[in-house]
Amino acid sequence: MPSPRYWREIPARYRLEGGRCPACGKVTYPTRRVCPECRHEGMEAIALSRHGRVVTFTTIHVAPTEFQMEAPYPMAVVETPEGARLMVQVADCAPDDVKLGLEVALEFRRIQREGRSGILCYGHKAVPAR
């Protein structure tokens, strides 16, 4: 990934920043220029809660090249209390531990090493709430 693209995505990836529509209250992750619900232009930045619950889940057995060393690994769609939904890996547990409705914390983690130069790419993963 070219560095300007990576840099652009830092607010969402590092700070778990989403967008809230000042007109209708819709929350998205990451933020957008236009609200997908009411088309208001200009969403406000909002820091999402670092926890949520599992909406649906799977375990990836056949993984993309960058993630092959980690397979099999669980992934889930997680909804935060603000109503934002995120696609994340679920870490620090066995795949069988992931269930619908599972409460998870969203933790800052390394996501992948990218490209020939091995750039470290960060973001959030879910871990079962303790």
Added chain:
Amino acid sequence: MREVAIVGAGMTPFGELWTSSLRDLFVDAALGALRDAGADHLDAIYVGNMSGGQFVGQEHLGPLMADHLGMAGVPSMRVESACASGGAALRAAFFEVASGASDLVLASGVEKMNDGADVTGVLATAADQESEVYHGITFPGLYALIARAHMAAHGTTLEDLAAVSVKNHRHGALNPKAQFRGEVTLAQVMGSSLVADPLRLLHCSPVSDGGAAVLLCPLERAREFTDRPIKIRATGMATSAMALADRKDPAYLDAVAAAANRAYEMARLGPTDIDVAEVHDCFAIAELCALEALCFTERGRAGEATRAGETTIGGRIPINTSGGLKSKGHPVGATGVAQAIEIVEQLRGEAGDRQVKDAAIGLTQNMGGSGASSVVHIFERV
């Protein structure tokens, strides 16, 4: 708008076609369609293709394909909507003829997936790179998330999912163009290796090469080319949120439902009027979700209907008589056009062992990504 008919169809077998290049696949399919109609010229060409650029490093397919068909000079361009590219190309060609701008238009689809590309990576570009692929999701993974949600909401079982694959292989075994012509058992499907839990290898469509093309003209000129024209009664398309996480109900394909509603409205027909349909079973769960979004079954009942045999040849509403993407193969850009060809053969009464008795009205449903785009067409024997 003018009424539009399909007057010719041609397609390659689907499979690992090592001796054919991307352009060869297009030319073989296009020549087949031209010969079928006895046509010697074209006014325009649409090439449905998901990712020539990533699969074989080739873009700019419009002029390339026109040139290799011996028709340099003819307007020709590529249409892309991921795995719905073929359906989108058919829709574009339909409007060009319906508008009165052109009379003889080729709608084609082609994909060369077996040429050394990282197929998982290329297909993943049809998902959201920033919010989905970055975190390690795959296409089977996205449909596995849909499957889990469907199982939780409606009680769909692993047997229901496996029954889709068993049925489509049984149909595909009768199709000489199919990639996999062997039947599979419920136990084989449920014992195949895990790809993305709960989806296993035999729930997934294969990596395929292939081309497909149909020739469109105004219905009033159709008899110049064939005595069995098939009228395109309607086209419908819709989009939905790109990322699965952004959809209100991950178990419901709302773009399919919206595309279907538009097509039903345009045709002034409903789901009970359809005699035979080809739906986008890239994964077994996708067929179940499509059946519900097309209103062929009630919401949550598609698994039960499949196990009861309602969707087999001879059943209430035969689905994927070609073998579907699962057994016939899924060269992604070609699929939408190949679906139309199966319906054309059914409505012409030329489907051989797969023939649905007295089929007069048929439907195709083609889908891109995890359901972010969908194209539905309705066809009628005239």
